[in-house]
Amino acid sequence: MGLLGRLFGGVLLCAASLGLTGAAWGADGASHGDQGVTHMPDVTFTLRTSIAGGKLVFIGERGAITDQVNPDLRVPEGAVVQINLINDDGATHDIAVPDFNAHSDHISGKGAATAIVFRASKNGTFEYLCTLPGHKAAGMVGKLIVGEPSKEVKVQAPQIAHDPSQVGTPVGKRGPQKITVDLLTTEIEGRLGDNSTYRFWTFNNKVPGPFIRVRVGDDVTINVTNPKDSTHIHSIDLHAVTGPGGGADVTQVPPGQTKSFSFKAQHPGLFVYHCATPMVAQHITNGMYGMILVEPEGGLSKVDHEFYVMQGELYTAQVHGASGLQEFSLEKLLAENPEHVMFNGSMDALTKVYSMESSVGDTVRIFFGVGGPNLTSSFHVIGEVFDRVYNQASLTSKPLTDVQTTLVPPGGATMVEFKTDFPGQYVLVDHALSRVEKGVAGFLTVKGKADPAIFHSDEPMEMHGH
Template identity: 35%
Template sequence: MTHGNAPVGDVSDVSAAEVDLSGYERVKQELVAPPFAPKHEQVATGKPKIVEIDFTIQEKKIKIDPDGTEIVALTFNGSVPGPMIVVHEGDYVDLTLTNPATNVMEHNIDLHAATGALGGAGITTLLPGEQAQLRFKATKVGTFIYHCAPEGSMTPYHVTHGMNGVIMVLPREGLKDEKGNQLSYDKLYYVVEQDYYVPRDENGNFKSYNFAGEDFSEWVDVMRGLIPSHVVFNGAVGSLTGEKAMTANVGETVLFVHSQANRDTRPHLIGGHGDYVWEEGAFANPPMKDLETWFVRGGSAGAALYTFKQPGVYVYLNHNLIEAVELGAAAHVVVDGKWDNSLMEQVYHGPVRK
């Protein structure tokens, strides 16, 4: 995107005073694969820090459903979604983005938590074999998406090939309820809903490709129809079921962070609720309470706290049931513990009684 003779977001010709960072401690965040979050403090101790993040862009083949449908995914650090970043308000994020020479496409990163330069996209655009370092201050608290954002059709193309994730900026004093009381969680799960637009051949079978960008024109044609071929959690159908299901115990409080970089979604936990929900991800606002289903806007991330009260297998899904059942937007949470008959009890099951 350009305006006049300069790229939108370009700050190369802007002079500014150098920032004094001498009083900041530098810490390296050890990123982990989704659905998990890196180790972090819920309530910050000490002064704001400079949190170092390393992202390497990988263009790689992945399977996205049990039938073996394969795409050349575009990824941050090799996973769809990219790793979750967790910092606190007032911290600096010092992010190094590497586009290896073995890749074939141009990439960058737009972080919705950042201020200016298209969220960083305006100053991180990289050809294969290039690297950029971006530093920004986390001034807004909440859950925010990040994604690749090249020009024109390349932006939705990259996003719908998996190139998105979440950065969570916690208040330094931690999460609070509507009365200002402390809220905390025992576990955090990070669920990203991904829409794919895989082209089909003349026989109706999904096509496969050998390298990133080879499918561009056909993928864009499908994409413009606004009907995804797949809507999945964390990159593939069944990625959070079976042995890969999320887990909890009765009495544990879980924070579910849910994002969709492109389309609206409606997370729902069958058999549970959203005790406290930040639908818009804005932790500075009081959470909503006791929701059955919450709404996450396309291009955003939301968060919901729930304390499990019964054991069993819970289905966590997009309550557009067509997308959940037919296209793949569903996960499981396996909860261990003792059943509480005061909450639910099977009184009778058998032939019709006369």
């Protein structure tokens, strides 16, 4: 079964329905249990139907349960659980967890797929099974263990994800200055997820690289150092630079050397920078991208919170969810078929590693860019409307107002601003929503008193996450 057939669009959930599309899905898509389900599952498992040892069975797909027969599925109490099922033997099947009132539709034919989503609201050991007559007796039954931690060992590796709150100091009303920026290119095995790592190439050991903040008229010196233990040449191309290769023509730095150049910041705006050493796309996907903000004279208007978020892709030989060190796949890069799509470098950078918080009545500014190297992002915050969008990151043009979703191409950026009017957990996504299954999501948590004039429901509101 091809990779796209394994993408499950059900990670963005609402309590009433789950919208799933594509020929691989059954007629009803998925079924929720009777407990409340909010936006994102805490735990996702993928199973496929098969025949093993003369029995009908479920086989684990991805992560710690890969290739296990009827694997034990371990989840914390209270977790929102999504179980995806792929038909891999061609017979008619379904999946259910009766104790949580979760039942999928029937799927027939090899390659068909479905899912169930429910909240594991009580401790204990429960069955997941196929409800077709005779299939449980034939072997299609496993254990869902609620309240017992996973036995999967978390990796110990450097944290390469960039803290979104690290945005530098606003320039304010200062005059032009001489600014020096020191960048260290590194090649390190860093944490991709709880059970996986990747050999990232970075600026200053973070993905994205540092948020560079200057103003129009500044004279900026860039020093790029490539340590002697590197195995590749690295460089930098800043889209804010007027000059040969944006600086790349003079910063092809061999291991053990430093190269420098200076430029005048002539154009206000939010600009991407990236390594521009062949193969450029490989250097970018491995993590060598970031942004530089050139503030206009007088600086930007004051807001309560600023965040730095960039979207990128990884093309790995192993499938999404695999454990251990993930290896780069040139074939998938050239096919533009990433296994991972992330905000700020890792699978959970903005859902677990770092938090973005605001209070009711506060103003938020997000500097958003796409390192790529290939995918255009449909940037959206679920439950919010952007009050202002500085389209294409132009800070001298009149901003768009009242915008739901904004397109940002690879190597492009935008700046969005909005007031947080209501408490809750708001999810940052690329609205090409199957990519959420590949990791691209973030949480903005808003605290404070709810105003029923803005939003009201007699249904209980739940916040969950990491």
